Amino acid sequence: xxxxxxxxxxxxxxxxxxxxxxxxxxxxxxxxxxxxxxxxxxxxxxxxxxxxxxxxxxxxxxxxxxxxxxxxxxxxxxxxxxxxxxxxxx
Numbered sequence: 001x002x003x004x005x006x007x008x009x010x011x012x013x014x015x016x017x018x019x020x021x022x023x024x025x026x027x028x029x030x031x032x033x034x035x036x037x038x039x040x041x042x043x044x045x046x047x048x049x050x051x052x053x054x055x056x057x058x059x060x061x062x063x064x065x066x067x068x069x070x071x072x073x074x075x076x077x078x079x080x081x082x083x084x085x086x087x088x089x090x
Contacts, residue, residue, distance in 0.1 A: 006037075009034075
């Protein structure tokens with residue numbers, strides 16, 4: 001006979017059990033197994049690395065956006081190349 005019951009484990013870690021009347025008195029083998037109900041964070045699946053072909057396809061599909069972002073960065077840094085302020089004179 002297998003008995004299953006969910007219990008709250010107290011701080012002192014003591015559990016008391018009462019054996020049901022259906023179990024005859026006398027010698028018996030007693031087994032217990034504790035399975036904590038711990039809420040685990042859902043694991044995020046590892047991102048797989050793109051193959052060279054997939055990466056090339058991604059760049060091709062996103063070329064306009066990537067190019068615009070790069071041009072915005074260059075525009076912000078244009079003053080370095082157009083004036084002497086950004087360069088040390090030797």
